[in-house]
Amino acid sequence: MAKPSNIVFQTHRNFRIRLILSTLSGKPIKIEKIRSNDVNPGLRDYEVSFLRLLESITNGSIIEISYTGTTVNYKPGLIIGGQITHNCPITKPIGYFLEPILYLAPFSKKKFSIVFTGVTSNKQDITIDGIKWGLIPVLEKFGVRECELHTIKRGSPPNGGGEVHLKVNTLLSSPLTLHVTELPKISAVRGIAYCTKVSPSMVNRQIDSARSVLNKIGCEVNITSDAWRGKNSGNSPGFGLTLVAESKKGWRIFVEDIGGPGETPEDVGTRVAYQLFEELSISGAVCRSQLPLAVVFMVLGKEDIGRLIINNNQIDSHLVHLLRDIKKVFGTEVFFLPDDNVIDQNNENNSILTVKGSGFTNASKKIA
Amino acid sequence: LQGTVTRKWDINKLLYANNIEPEDVIDRVYNRGGDESEEEDIEEEDFFKKKIYKEPSNEFDSYKPHFSDIEMLKNKWIFDNNNSNIDKEDSAGNSPFALISRRFILSKKMIGEDDS
Incomplete structure (x- = not known):
């Protein structure tokens, strides 16, 4: 019997999603030319860490990385889930690792219970609040109703020190079919403003500035403050804001950002509020x-x-x-x-x- | 034949055409991100032009959306006290406020209608 040939992809584009699609379909893939023209070629530490995570939640997966790190052969195994802890490198936030797990968790053998440690937010990737308030509601639309994400510790970049716990108790045979042909009406804007290892007034300043922009549209605005201090606030100071426009039927459109070097809480609050208007104007359901x-x-x-x-x-x-x-x-x-x-x-x-x-x-x- | 030919592209026909880069698909269908004067005259031969290989950056493994500069966003979404910026109507006669307020459940007072 002929061996099934690998599906070949090139470059590190959509690296995680390609591995996820391979795992779901059970088809082996080969990813080649990973940063082959780069001064520092091959996989990055966070990509290797993601491969390790994939290996730990599946049974029978075979991962082969070439000597230079520019080619990966992946033969997926069965998704088994279970209880594990994953230490994420500080080069990428927890969201980078957690987001693809949402694609796999409902289709595993056992319920998922994963504790992630590391950085809980950065500018380039989705934050844990974005996952909690933005992605998990999408899963609910497909029948995944028992999915929880608990923040045990917050860890701002660059040194992290955060800890989150993902529990997915719903195991699906196949997702529900979606029929959404009308734009959902937004009934309220909610949000969460957080800070770690800085004065709690930073949170209130973000809320006030975001509210001053959002109030102009004239809908209900409710932003929660979440100030973290002490040993549960990670290793670095930081602050950020996630805003969610929600409909009564459970559709949620979200934007988020964190404070960068030299930025004030007012900068972040105002920017995220305007970004929410922009995102709403170019979003469907x-x-x-x-x-x-x-x-x-x-x-x-x-x-x-x-x-x-x-x-x-x-x-x-x-x-x-x-x-x-x-x-x-x-x-x-x-x-x-x-x-x-x-x-x-x-x-x-x-x-x-x-x-x-x-x-x-x-x-x-x-x-x- | 004289003059230029403008072709209306169907996204469904170009979506899975592997000889066209996804960036070019979007440029052709929506004229986004490219110089419009160049996009008007699209000949059949363009399908077969060799593309220069571009190494994707780290951000191509992330779906976090990008937004315009804050100043551009502020200018677009400025509201006056009457909740309308009529000066900024698009070609269809819609102001940014009108476009976005369609998406909200607002009370009559909020959208400027008289209570009486």
């Missing part, structure tokens, strides 16, 4: 950070047509790269219905993303 998760779960759905209203501004090169990777692994194509098929005629800048589910079934789940 989900925002740009949530779209990859929604699309992958739609592809994993039953053999039925899923529909999701999106804004045309959300169709960018990142999405096209993702859709091509999905097609390479699952063979599933996504279509965008033109504007005249959109039910809400007021929003001519929207399209309906349609995809026929691949009929994926969870091979790891125990039969009761």
Whole structure:
């Protein structure tokens, strides 16, 4: 019998999502030319750490890294889950490692309970608040209702020292099919402003400045303050803000940022508030950070047509790269219905993303 | 034949065309990020042009969205006391406030209607 040939990808683009798609589909992949033209070629420490995490939550995975680190062969095993602790390197925040686990956790053999330690937020990757208030609600739409993320310690960059606990108790056979063809109406703006190892007044200053911008739209604004001091506040001072525009049906569009060097809390509060307006103006039912998760779960759905209203501004090169990777692994194509098929005629800048589910079934789940 | 030919591209036809880079797909369909004068005359031969290889940066493994500069955002989303910035209407006659207020459940007072 012929050995199944590897699906070949090049460069480190979508590194985590390619490994996740391989794990879900059970198809081996080869990623080559990883920073092959770089002065410092090959995998970075956080990518190796992610491979280790993948190895620990699966059973029977084979990972081969070339001598130079520019090629990775990955043969996925079964997703088993269980209780583990993962120490994330300080070069990437916990969100970098936690976000892809959300794709796998509902399809494992045992319930997931992972403790992550490291940096809880940075500017480049999603923070733990973004995951809690933005990504977990998307999972709920696909039937993953028992998913919790607890912050035990906060750890600002650069030295981290944070600790979070992810528990996913829902095990799915296949995700629910989504049919969202109308834009959800936003009923309130909520948020969380946090700080570590600095005066709690930094939190209030962020809230006041964000509120001064958000009040102009005239909807309910409720931002929680979360000041951390003492041994649970990590190893570095820092502050940040996450804002969520939520609808009554549970759709949540979020933006977030943290304070950089020389920035005041007012800078962060004002910037995130304006970013929320901007994100709302170019979002459909989900925002740009949530779209990859929604699309992958739609592809994993039953053999039925899923529909999701999106804004045309959300169709960018990142999405096209993702859709091509999905097609390479699952063979599933996504279509965008033109504007005249959109039910809400007021929003001519929207399209309906349609995809026929691949009929994926969870091979790891125990039969009761 | 004289004059320029403008082609209306269908995203679904270009989405999985592996000979076209995703960045070019978006440029052709939505004319985003490119010089419009160059985009108007797109010939068939453009499909077969050799592309210069670009090494992706670290941020290409992240889906955190990028936003414009804060000053640009402030200018776009400035509201006056009447909650309207009529001067900034787009081609369809929609102000940024009108576009965004459609997404909110607002009371009549908030959207400037008379209570009576």
